[in-house]
Amino acid sequence: METGMANYSFKRITTNPSLGFRDNPDIQIFNAFKGGQIVGYETNIDSFIGEGRSMVNPIAVEKGVCTSQYKSNADSCSVMQIDVVLNPSEIRDFFVFLGVESYKNESANIVELYGNTETVRSELGFLENNKKSITNAIRIF
Numbered sequence: 033m034e035t036g037m038a039n040y041s042f043k044r045i046t047t048n049p050s051l052g053f054r055d056n057p058d059i060q061i062f063n064a065f066k067g068g069q070i071v072g073y074e075t076n077i078d079s080f081i082g083e084g085r086s087m088v089n090p091i092a093v094e095k096g097v098c099t100s101q102y103k104s105n106a107d108s109c110s111v112m113q114i115d116v117v118l119n120p121s122e123i124r125d126f127f128v129f130l131g132v133e134s135y136k137n138e139s140a141n142i143v144e145l146y147g148n149t150e151t152v153r154s155e156l157g158f159l160e161n162n163k164k165s166i167t168n169a170i171r172i173f
Contacts, residue, residue: 060133064139065114065127067125067127072112074092074113075102079103092111092113127152
């Protein structure tokens with residue numbers, strides 16, 4: 033489902049059973065873009081890359097269009113097509129989100145909270161200043 037509101041757009045993509053959400057149909061994967069409209073998307077890596085191609089030359093990039101069809105399989109991807117025109121010397125901020133929401137409109141709340149330059153700079157600063165304590169808390173077994 034596509035919704036445009038408050039200078040951003042997002043797409044809710046149906047629950048992907050391979051992510052382990054089978055027991056909770058209310059959990060949705062979402063893509064959001066603040067600063068324009070999502071005009072297309074891909075969820076299947078084969079549709080995005082194309083036959084006989086690689087990540088170096090995906091067919092969707094060459095054609096400039098995504099199929100906007102949801103396909104759930106083991107080789108999933110999340111690609112958003114955004115058509116943006118900038119005038120010479122124009123500078124704009126764009127915010128791209130990919131996430132999982134467990135209740136309706138959670139994505140809207142996330143985009144509103146983190147969809148501004150000041151918050152992004154603050155959060156990135158926090159990560160930069162605390163990266164050792166954050167990464168030290170992660171253990172791979």
